[in-house]
Amino acid sequence: MIKRMLALGLCMVFNAQAATLTGELTFVKKPPFAGILYAKNGAGPKAAELDQANKVFDKKVVVVGKNGEITFKNSDEFQHNIFANDPNSGVKFDVGLMNQGQTTKVSADWSENTLTRIGCKIHPKMRSYIANVNSDTYQVLPFTKKQKTYKIDLDAGSASTFVLQIPKYEPVEVTLSPGEAKSIEVMYKGKLRANLSLTLK
Amino acid sequence: MSTLRLFLIAAFCIGSVKVGASAGVNIGGLGTPDKDDIEYPDDEEPSEREILLGKTLFYDTRLSKHHNQSCATCHNPELGFSDGLAKGIGSGGDILGRNAPHLYNLAWSVTFFWDGRAASLEEQALGPLVSDMEMQMTPKDVVKRLKEVKFYRDEFAQIYGEISFENVGRAIAAFERTIISDNSPFDQYLAGNKFAMSPSAIRGLSVFVGKGRCTKCHDGENFTDDSFHNIGIDNKDIGRFELDKSAQFKGAFKTPGLRNIIMSAPYMHDGSLGTLEEVVEHYDKGAVGTKNVSPLIVPLNLSTQEKADLVAFMAALTDPVVIQRPIIPQ
Numbered sequence: 001m002i003k004r005m006l007a008l009g010l011c012m013v014f015n016a017q018a019a020t021l022t023g024e025l026t027f028v029k030k031p032p033f034a035g036i037l038y039a040k041n042g043a044g045p046k047a048a049e050l051d052q053a054n055k056v057f058d059k060k061v062v063v064v065g066k067n068g069e070i071t072f073k074n075s076d077e078f079q080h081n082i083f084a085n086d087p088n089s090g091v092k093f094d095v096g097l098m099n100q101g102q103t104t105k106v107s108a109d110w111s112e113n114t115l116t117r118i119g120c121k122i123h124p125k126m127r128s129y130i131a132n133v134n135s136d137t138y139q140v141l142p143f144t145k146k147q148k149t150y151k152i153d154l155d156a157g158s159a160s161t162f163v164l165q166i167p168k169y170e171p172v173e174v175t176l177s178p179g180e181a182k183s184i185e186v187m188y189k190g191k192l193r194a195n196l197s198l199t200l201k
Numbered sequence: 202m203s204t205l206r207l208f209l210i211a212a213f214c215i216g217s218v219k220v221g222a223s224a225g226v227n228i229g230g231l232g233t234p235d236k237d238d239i240e241y242p243d244d245e246e247p248s249e250r251e252i253l254l255g256k257t258l259f260y261d262t263r264l265s266k267h268h269n270q271s272c273a274t275c276h277n278p279e280l281g282f283s284d285g286l287a288k289g290i291g292s293g294g295d296i297l298g299r300n301a302p303h304l305y306n307l308a309w310s311v312t313f314f315w316d317g318r319a320a321s322l323e324e325q326a327l328g329p330l331v332s333d334m335e336m337q338m339t340p341k342d343v344v345k346r347l348k349e350v351k352f353y354r355d356e357f358a359q360i361y362g363e364i365s366f367e368n369v370g371r372a373i374a375a376f377e378r379t380i381i382s383d384n385s386p387f388d389q390y391l392a393g394n395k396f397a398m399s400p401s402a403i404r405g406l407s408v409f410v411g412k413g414r415c416t417k418c419h420d421g422e423n424f425t426d427d428s429f430h431n432i433g434i435d436n437k438d439i440g441r442f443e444l445d446k447s448a449q450f451k452g453a454f455k456t457p458g459l460r461n462i463i464m465s466a467p468y469m470h471d472g473s474l475g476t477l478e479e480v481v482e483h484y485d486k487g488a489v490g491t492k493n494v495s496p497l498i499v500p501l502n503l504s505t506q507e508k509a510d511l512v513a514f515m516a517a518l519t520d521p522v523v524i525q526r527p528i529i530p531q
Contacts, residue, residue: 030237031242038453054230055426078417079496097449101315121445123428124312125421189243 011100019178021162022049023152023198031143031194034129035058035166036115037152039159040137040173041151044068050128052076052120057128060142064132066112070106074098081121084130088168089114094121108132115165129167141166156200164196176200177187202311228410233388236424239308239378242323247375254356255376257527258369263346264330268336272329272373275301278524281464282380287472291334298334298438300472302464305522306423306458308378314472315454316441317429326373327366340366352530382460385520405514410508413484415511417497424459424518430495433488434469451493463516475492476511 021039051055051058051073064070072095074080082104083094087110095104110116112134116197131138139154156162164172169188176182178200186194204507212303241247247255258264259272275289276282282304289297296414300416307313313325330336330343345366357364360445361371387406389397398406429441431452441450452471468474485508487500503511 032244053418079449081449097447121447123426123451124317125427145235193244 001110002191004042004070007137014109019147019156019158021152021154021159021198022201023174023181023196024149025152025194026149027194028192029146031148032169033127034164035141035164035169036061036063036131036138037141037154037162037164038131038133038135038138039154039156040135040161040163041157041159043058044133044135044161049073050170052080052082052126054119055123055126055190057118057126059128059140061115061129061131061140063138063140064108064130066108066132067096068108068132069105070108070130072098073103074100076100078174082118083121084116084118089116089132091116106116113163113165115167117167133163142156151195151196160200162198167190167191169193172196174198206475215481218417228391228406230416231410231421231424232422233391234306234309234381234383236308236381236383241378242321242450243370247378248309248360250356251360251372251375252379253376253527254353254360255372255374256524257352258373259376259530260527261529263350263369264336264338264343264369264420265302266342267292270336271394272326275329276304278522281305281330281461281466282522283465289335289468293330293334295334299470302457302465303461304377304380305382306380306462306508308381309423310425310427310458312455314426314514316443318444321379322374323370326377327370330369340402343369350530380521380524382520385460385498386517387514390517399513400516401513403511403514405510405512405517408503409465409514412507413485413503413511414497414499415503418456427452428456430456430497431491431493432469433483433491433494433498434471434473435488435491436471436473438471441469448492448493453493453495460518461521463519464521477515480510481511481525 029201045063046065046068048062048064048068049071050062053075055076055078062070072082077100080098081096084091091110093106095106098104108130110132112132114132115131118128118130136158137154137159139152141150143150160177161173161175164186169186172184172186174184175181177197181199184196185192186196203395232442262268262271264271270292282466287300289301291297294392299308302315307322312326313319313322315357319325319328330338331340343366344364353364359491360370386397418428420426420431439452441453463477466475468480473479485501485503488494
């Protein structure tokens with residue numbers, strides 16, 4: 001009997017660990033710049049890195065946990081000056097001028113579960129986002145203008161609540177039981193912008 | 202071999218040459234702008250009605266204190282959306298501080314005015330209206346004058362719900378985003394027509410992306426990095442530094458896009474250079490000895506032929522935007 005209970009328990013643990021979140025995010029019109037879908041569990045990465053080359057950031061979204069450290073690099077032949085002044089997350093910083101080969105670090109000591117826009121003071125077209133999330137399970141969604149539908153495929157572990165964040169959009173939070181599927185409307189300023197369908201297997 | 206087969210082989214070869222017309226040149230990130238990349242406010246494209254309202258406002262002299270200027274006075278479509286002057290003239294006759302920049306392809310831009318003080322086209326559109334030197338209005342006066350006109354009352358009510366100063370900016374910006382130039386000889390060349398540019402312009406493209414170092418700043422589909430550089434025009438104007446006290450912004454100004462640039466002389470933020478030939482000469486010298494000049498500006502040692510080729514290439518960026526003047530409501 002004890003052996004059977006142990007086996008059942010192990011099986012349950014295995015099942016909880018093996019949960020997968022799948023689905024699709026489909027935009028009604030042109031997609032925005034980027035987004036992130038994450039599970040509400042864990043602490044998030046302690047460190048992350050973002051590089052610059054050819055006047056672009058190498059990631060559309062860099063993910064870090066609360067008080068995690070972001071290393072900014074400049075591999076470009078041009079000088080850059082990364083800064084944040086995002087009224088939505090309330091984050092402000094300015095790392096100063098960076099020459100080729102220089103690195104600098106910033107601690108994400110601001111409110112967690114926020115998306116903060118960063119840019120370069122010298123090259124205003126450059127942009128990226130810092131996702132400061134309490135999550136070890138996430139999927140960055142680097143959207144492109146020509147593609148309206150994006151697959152969701154996340155190793156969900158034991159998580160049951162998930163959040164979709166897209167800059168300026170209203171965040172979407174979904175709680176799913178194992179085997180459950182849900183469809184959610186993603187809104188921006190009260191207008192439907194995308195449909196999110198999720199299944200927890 | 203049959204005649205038909207020979208014909209097919211020949212046709213294939215010709216087709217291949219056309220497709221590969223620009224394949225031999227590394228064009229360093231230059232290209233033809235894609236309308237799908239335009240980011241509209243709230244991701245909403247303007248309606249034709251909103252664009253027509255903006256165009257009417259753009260040409261309406263009611264928006265200046267003395268009823269003598271519209272946006273089109275300094276940004277005249279027939280003068281390359283500039284005014285042909287080194288520095289513009291305000292509604293009260295004042296000489297303005299800087300050259301009137303052209304308006305081509307601002308739909309893709311992210312920062313506006315020579316010093317980048319506006320972060321949106323909507324904000325930029327309203328700036329000259331309330332400038333003490335330019336159109337010398339107040340937001341209240343603008344709204345009051347527009348409310349006196351039935352056309353504006355009706356159109357603003359239909360499109361935005363009301364006449365407001367902010368909505369004037371939205372309408373003008375909606376029109377300005379339609380000022381698009383994307384079918385120049387250079388674009389046709391990129392699309393595969395190897396005869397679209399002259400041999401001199403093709404050589405000029407190589408100089409532009411290579412020895413001339415032009416793409417260090419004039420890159421991308423609209424030939425601008427939207428950045429700010431001190432290019433060695435030595436005058437008292439501190440430019441971007443007025444807004445941001447970082448040392449690199451002393452005397453730095455926004456890189457203008459180069460589409461239709463041959464139509465919008467004179468050049469530089471102070472209009473001090475009358476021709477593209479003078480501009481090329483300026484960069485060739487490298488602004489040696491000028492304070493705070495960007496490290497990107499260095500002597501180029503271009504030959505006379507290379508200078509001429511550069512100008513020929515810039516001329517190949519020409520695709521005029523013809524605007525039919527609207528009827529101004531009385």
